[in-house]
Amino acid sequence: MIDQKFYKRLEEYIEGLTDKKDDKKILEFVMEEIGYIPKEVQAFIAEKTGLFPFTIKGTIDFYPKFKETLERTGPKVVKVCVGMGCSGRGSAKLLKRMEELMGIEVDETTEDGRFSLGTQRCFGKCAIGPNIYVDDTGYHRVEEEDLPRILEEEGF
Ligand code: FES
Structure with missing residues (x-):
């Protein structure tokens, strides 16, 4: 379960970007904060940036450093x-x-x-x-x- 405070920080981060559609930067922020990129966060990013969900998914697949999981897999x-x-x-x-x-x-x-x-x-x-x-x-x-x-x- 993702903390609501995290969504608030994410939203503020996106709003503070010069290029609000820079999904690579946004995903880096998510990785730093929670260490993985669950589907619900991808949907949130899509909603806030206007990007297509498949665009975000494409960026996750392209960079090995981005890890997509539905749940935290444990340390x-x-x-x-x-x-x-x-x-x-x-x-x-x-x-x-x-x-x-x-x-x-x-x-x-x-x-x-x-x-x-x-x-x-x-x-x-x-x-x-x-x-x-x-x-x-x-x-x-x-x-x-x-x-x-x-x-x-x-x-x-
Ligand atoms: S691997 Fe045997 S003591 Fe470390």
């Missing part, structure tokens, strides 16, 4: 391996840095509900550790300086 889960193998290669430091970068602690979810942070006791890939998984995507031999890039790739 992406970042899991840092804290098993023996990865710990021996410095995963505790990675976890601490990840907490700083994400602004949350282990087992917490970001305020916008898009990301949560957890740990795992071995992914069975100790030889290529330290390992971090973001949902099903594995990052191996991770070093501290890789963390900002990983988060960026995952759309954090």
Whole structure:
């Protein structure tokens, strides 16, 4: 269920645009605010801009960064391996840095509900550790300086 305050902000954002039909900008705003673009929001944008719904849908399909879902699919889960193998290669430091970068602690979810942070006791890939998984995507031999890039790739 989308918050009415969000619609108010969206409406104000559209009104503040020089080009009120700039659906790419509008969709970027929606992604920043709620992390996905549900059908009801597309319909709202169509109504406020006078654009055809299929035009908006076309823009969503064209840019991979726009994600359309009917419901929030739940947060992406970042899991840092804290098993023996990865710990021996410095995963505790990675976890601490990840907490700083994400602004949350282990087992917490970001305020916008898009990301949560957890740990795992071995992914069975100790030889290529330290390992971090973001949902099903594995990052191996991770070093501290890789963390900002990983988060960026995952759309954090
Ligand atoms: S301890 Fe990390 S993958 Fe095994």
